[in-house]
Amino acid sequence: MTLLVPLALALLVWAWSRGGVKALPTGDLLAAAGAILALGMIGGGKPTAGVVLLALAGLWAAWRRRAPRGGRADAPRDPAGPREARALLGVAPDADGDAIRAAHRRLIARVHPDAGGSSALARRVNAARDTLLAELNRRGSEAS
Secondary structure, three states: OOOHHHHHHHHHHHHHHOOOOOOOOHHHHHHHHHHHHHHHHHHOOOHHHHHHHHHHHHHHHHHHHHOOHHHOOOOOOOOOOHHHHHHHHOOOOOOOHHHHHHHHHHHHHHHOHHHOOOHHHHHHHHHHHHHHHHHHHHHHHHHO
């Protein structure tokens, strides 16, 4: 059992250094390492310390699940309504679907992660487009 803990930690470090788990934040990696160490402590005759460490790793995981998408409370939020969506895309209140889609294409080309932008901003721009197109569809169905 004591050989499995260093082996699991070494495997975790190796996978992280090779890029296998680079998407995981450092805190999540530390929680995983703490859980592995806790299991080793429980099996190695120190159950109290192991249970405490395992509980801390579990609390970290539970807290991370409650965090907003992307894990950051200060991440850009989706547009609250059509007014904010129009301001984000830079379109007039009477813009049609083609104008909304054209503004979206211009803006997403700058903020997309593949172009050096962030996924949070790209998600926000996509949400703005969806909000305005949905509003346009609602207005069109109300006029009928």
